[in-house]
Amino acid sequence: MDKQSLLDLLRHDARESVDDIARQLGADAEAVAAALEELEDDGVIRGYQAVVDWNNVDEEHVRAQVEVDVELDRETGYEEIARRIARFPEVATLRLVSGDYDFFIEVEGASMHAVSNFVSERIAPIPEVTKTVTHFVMDSYKEEGIELGDGDDDDRLSVSP
């Protein structure tokens, strides 16, 4: 079972049945199920989620990207700060990045108020945090490799040579 092909396929569409995955990879279904379990157990696959276009959802859903500067000391490293931030359910994504700031956080909430409150009351007060810059997401055009929007119609001839 070639795990890279399996990952390629799942990154494309994780909702296919094990049988259909097996057919596409020329493997048998048991081998696919076993490989999936192994990828999950090894922590390679951490989950399967829907890619949601929030523009098409009625309820308000606010996202913000937050840049966070921190100051380390002898006892505290990035790892420890990160763990503290990651525990908040409002934090959807947390990455240590190179460049002008240290952490990149994606925060989700039901309103702008909820998100800004979260940043000012939960993130900013963390002792090592020296600065936060919050960017509210105004629109999104592509998520997880999928272009949002109306897409292109298939305007090919229905039968052609």
Next chain:
Amino acid sequence: MTLGDQLSDRVKQVPPSGIRKFFELAEEVDDVISLGVGEPDFSAPWAARTAAIDSLERGKTSYTSNRGMRELREAISERVTRYGQEYDPEDEIIVTTGASEAVDLAFRAFVNPGDVVAIPQPSYISYTPGAIFAGGEPLPVPTRAEDEFKLTPEALEAAGADEADVLVLCYPNNPTGAVMTDDELADVASFVRDHDLVVLSDEIYSDLRYEDDHASIATHPGMRERTIVFNGFSKAYAMTGLRLGYAMGPPGAIDAMNKVHQYAMLSAPTTAQYAALEALRSCDDSVEEMRREYDRRRRFVLARFEEMGLDCFEAKGAFYVFPEAPDGDDEAFAEGLLEEQNVALVPGSVFGEGGSGHLRVSYATGMRELREAMDRIEAYVSD
């Protein structure tokens, strides 16, 4: 005198396209899922499209040299070395309006009235009319399901191709998805040399092989000087509508084709040439991604056919598989399937002798449609 009375005999000799007939049937059906499409469901890689747009913004809207932009010919020359082909961009390559134009140029440049053009069948539908328009006599060479639709010296012999002047080859093949290995091509090459034929080798699907690398007859001993190779950007780069292809062959031969091309076409579309140049420079990853996607679909379709008991050899190229029609009547099956289950595919007999009793199933369609189409075919077959 009306134009109808003045129709040329050659045009009259060519019957209406069977594909066209099936297209018209399919157009009348609502919510049709089509597995009858002979072109990619992807769009051209964005980098190639932006190069075309940039060229327009820079005002590149003039003719190019007859043979195509020098840079593009150089990039093509470099590209085909991966198939073991070596052609000089100076006088051994010509850029054309789709590989289709290149094939037509070759017929006009190398076929004399009465020359016999051997065409392995089932085959892409343009070769026979092309040979006729050039005054040639098409000679069908049926290939067989038990040979996985590969061309063999025996099939050539049986069809009387030893008397032919020209042989057309197309592997990976439309409509069967068949491919030929280097060894299998060596046998054909030996027949060709023994009987002194010229070969027109349409290799438009060269990048869409799923089990092994492309092999070209032109790289066999003594074949380069008697072979024209056709390739292009339509299939691998999903650029069908940009109409860009090329032909490669020995210098005198390309000169002869250029003679026709310069009067008929002048030069291939300039915008498309810029797109093609960028495609060659930076779109290998996109091609590979599409190839992997086709391969997954190919395996899926083959597996589903096997499960529903539809006999189908393991096609290893292009984006077609070619199963047998369950009761042997491909046209009745295709029409029934269209009527009852709204799935369009193309009856094999449209592609000439040897194709009857089979169905061309294109998997140039997204997985969701493909899955639904397979369910419907299964329902139809088990009905």
